[in-house]
Amino acid sequence: MPKLKTALKATAAVVALGLAGWATFEVFRPAYVGNAGISSGSAYAPVRDTEVDFDIWYPATDGGKRITVGGNGVFHGTPAGRKAPHQSGRFPLVIMSHGAGGNAGQFGWIASKLAAAGFVVVLPNHPGTTTGNASAEAAVRVWERPADVSAVLDEITQNAQDYPYINPEQISVLGFSAGGYTAMAVSGARVDPAALQGFCDETDHGMSDCAFLAHFGVDLHQMDLSPAAQDLHDPRIKSAVVVDPGIVSTMTPASLAAIDIPMLVINLGDEKLVPAGVYARAAAELIPSAEYTIVPDAIHFSFLAQCKPKGAKILQDEGELDPLCDDAGGRTRADIHDELSQTIVAYLLSQQGG
16 A cells, blocks of 8 residues: 555656646747637537537637647647637638548648638537547448538537627538538538449549548448438538538439539649549539639648658558648649638638628
8 A cells, every 4th residue: 555655646746747847838838929819619419429529710819829730740730829819700600621530630721811811710520530530430421520510500509609709690611522522511412322332342533442441341332321311401501612522423413403502612633633532523513603623733632731841751651541741743732722722711701792
């Protein structure tokens, strides 16, 4: 017992020192100067019977503490102001859905630009397909992601007193890759379960998705994919931007033709080189109010945060299948992000009458 008590005292001392060090670091963290604040929240998602965490970027003024959101050994983060004062007024909401295996923190580069332009941006971390919480089986249950978005919107619209800076009448959705599918689903697109079951039968669509499923022994023909056919449309969403949307070929033509909101559909890279799994021109042409555009000198992963110099090597050593740090080579990812942010911000402002 004396040894146990000594060990417990030592552990308590280490914890206390750690907390003291963290508190000291917080006290001396520099004040934030800028216009993009950051906070967080959570929403109960019935489809999962658990909470979905989300980041909130908002128009801010100088104040609070300067932090870096989303940085790690591979990716650069984005500066933001924690507890920065809100700008006065109510602002349009953009809810953004990340790709499979991604996370909210990877998209500070676009969220900060939207916040600076007068939008509140909410980025859920989708359970089962988020960094550190992902599985092949969860990735196939595509119908859970749109339900996450609706659950987050329920939290915001049903608790308006907690979000007085959000205008619930002006809601847009932005999604990348699997998040692009998610954005299309909440806009009204529906999946053909038979097409989804046969997705990996004859081709990999130029993506690593089918290899990922095969690696973990997932056979789409052995799964009940009938829930993918359900109507996941959320009428609170008034406009959408989708970037390289996943499983776009499995969406039914009738449901695409019935989408009645404005939508900007973006593919990344030379149109002849866009992977078939996310090539969306044909889908866009079926949507009455859709616009379609190509961003050259990019690849699918150019929408992720900028990589650090050693990022690609770290990913290689970890056995990552996808070239997350690569671009097409014609220009830097920073330049690609500049074009994307200008295009997306301008489009969403045009839908608000701004």
